[in-house]
Amino acid sequence: MRETLRALGICILGVTVLGLWLGAGKPASVLGLFIVSGLAVGSLYALGGVGLVVLYRATGVLNLAAGATGMVAVFAAWQLQDRGVLAPLAWGAGLAVALVLALGYGRFIAARMAWREPVVKAVASLGFALMLLGLVSFLFSDDPRKFELPTDKAAVMILGLRVTVTRLLLIGATVGLVIGIGLLLERSRIGLQMRALANNRRISSLIGVPILRVETMAWGLSGLLSGFTGLMFGDLVRLEPAVITFLVIPCIAAAICGRLASLPLVLIGGMTMGVVESLLTLSQPLKDLRPMAPYVIAALVLLAMNRGRALTFAGEE
Numbered sequence: 001m002r003e004t005l006r007a008l009g010i011c012i013l014g015v016t017v018l019g020l021w022l023g024a025g026k027p028a029s030v031l032g033l034f035i036v037s038g039l040a041v042g043s044l045y046a047l048g049g050v051g052l053v054v055l056y057r058a059t060g061v062l063n064l065a066a067g068a069t070g071m072v073a074v075f076a077a078w079q080l081q082d083r084g085v086l087a088p089l090a091w092g093a094g095l096a097v098a099l100v101l102a103l104g105y106g107r108f109i110a111a112r113m114a115w116r117e118p119v120v121k122a123v124a125s126l127g128f129a130l131m132l133l134g135l136v137s138f139l140f141s142d143d144p145r146k147f148e149l150p151t152d153k154a155a156v157m158i159l160g161l162r163v164t165v166t167r168l169l170l171i172g173a174t175v176g177l178v179i180g181i182g183l184l185l186e187r188s189r190i191g192l193q194m195r196a197l198a199n200n201r202r203i204s205s206l207i208g209v210p211i212l213r214v215e216t217m218a219w220g221l222s223g224l225l226s227g228f229t230g231l232m233f234g235d236l237v238r239l240e241p242a243v244i245t246f247l248v249i250p251c252i253a254a255a256i257c258g259r260l261a262s263l264p265l266v267l268i269g270g271m272t273m274g275v276v277e278s279l280l281t282l283s284q285p286l287k288d289l290r291p292m293a294p295y296v297i298a299a300l301v302l303l304a305m306n307r308g309r310a311l312t313f314a315g316e317e
Contacts, residue, residue: 004264011272015279022282032161034278040167042274043174044233045294048251049258049266050178051225054185056260058194058218061110062122067248068129069223070230071241073098075136077231078147078239087150095227101132102223106215129245136241147234170232177225178267185263190217253294257301273297 015035023031048066055063077094081087105128113121151165185191193214196204205211229251233244250273257269273294280290 004262004268007265007268011268015272015275018276018279022279022286026282029161031282034282035275036161036163036167038275038278039271040170040236040274041277042271043170044229044236044247044270045250045254045273046267046270047174047177047225047229047232048247049254049270050181050263051222051229052248052251052255053258053260053263053266054181054194054225055218055222056255057185058197059106059110059114059215060118060121061106061125062118062252062260063222064122064126064248064252065105065129065132066222066226066251067230068132068245069098069101069226070228070233070247071244072101072132072136072230073227074147074230074234074239074244075140075241078145078234081147091231094231095224098227098230099220099223102219102226103216106219110219111212111215129248133241133245140241145239147231147239149235152235166232166235170236173228174267178263181221182263190214194218250294253298256298269297269301 019031019035023034048070051066052063055061073094076097077090080090080093085093105125109124109128110121113124149166151169154165155162156165156168157163185194193204193209194217196207196209197211197214229247230244233247237243251270254266254270254273257272258264258266276293276297277290280286280293
């Protein structure tokens with residue numbers, strides 16, 4: 001808890017200083033809108049990072065296909081809506097598609113590589129992502145399209161700022177999901193089994209942990225988070241196959257902020273990345289550096305985490 005509060009304080013201080021610097025001379029309402037927009041996009045990074053961490057802790061797989069899974073989900077939902085299917089049904093179908101893809105890969109492909117090196121598992125998931133990207137790019141033309149939610153047209157006034165309900169729901173859902181998943185992992189039997197599996201797969205199997213069931217639940221949860229992230233990203237940002245597929249990259253940066261273990265730190269890191277990206281838009285010379293923000297923040301976190309340690313090619317000293 002102390003580490004989380006410390007990280008939160010540092011991030012708030014850093015964002016405040018950056019906002020005062022880049023927002024100098026601009027109305028407070030404009031600065032506030034950029035911060036809210038950044039929190040919404042950062043919530044997407046955090047959600048994606050949480051899905052990666054949950055799966056990595058249970059299976060040892062860094063799933064580079066998470067973005068592609070969400071991309072297929074949102075395109076499936078858009079296609080159904082375009083054909084006249086009721087919006088809630090289309091969204092549910094999109095989540096179901098993401099769930100099926102994640103469970104299918106986890107059960108029939110990833111399970112066959114359970115004892116392989118982590119890099120092999122990650123590269124295999126990247127291949128699956130590129131396959132999904134190629135399939136969607138083949139099926140859908142490059143015509144511009146928009147995926148909308150009914151809450152996009154509703155807004156509330158907060159401190160004089162007009163904030164869409166979609167952004168508020170996303171930020172609230174992200175915080176709620178992080179708390180809920182954290183409690184699931186820390187206080188439930190399945191969470192205990194996931195942690196045991198992450199520590200030592202071989203010993204876990206010897207003491208009777210149902211590996212297949214635990215991994216299936218981890219893949220399913222990760223798939224649902226990927227699907228939800230894809231739906232929100234398609235609504236708030238843009239509906240393009242490649243853009244959503246490679247959303248996984250800033251999500252990995254957010255997961256690194258949490259050291260692939262701490263969900264609260266992933267949440268803080270993801271939201272900080274989103275706000276910093278948004279604030280950089282205020283500066284003409286710096287706005288082209290926006291795509292670099294998540295990786296710079298992740299690199300700074302890594303340097304801070306390894307402060308005082310001597311690293312050699314043989315390991316830590």
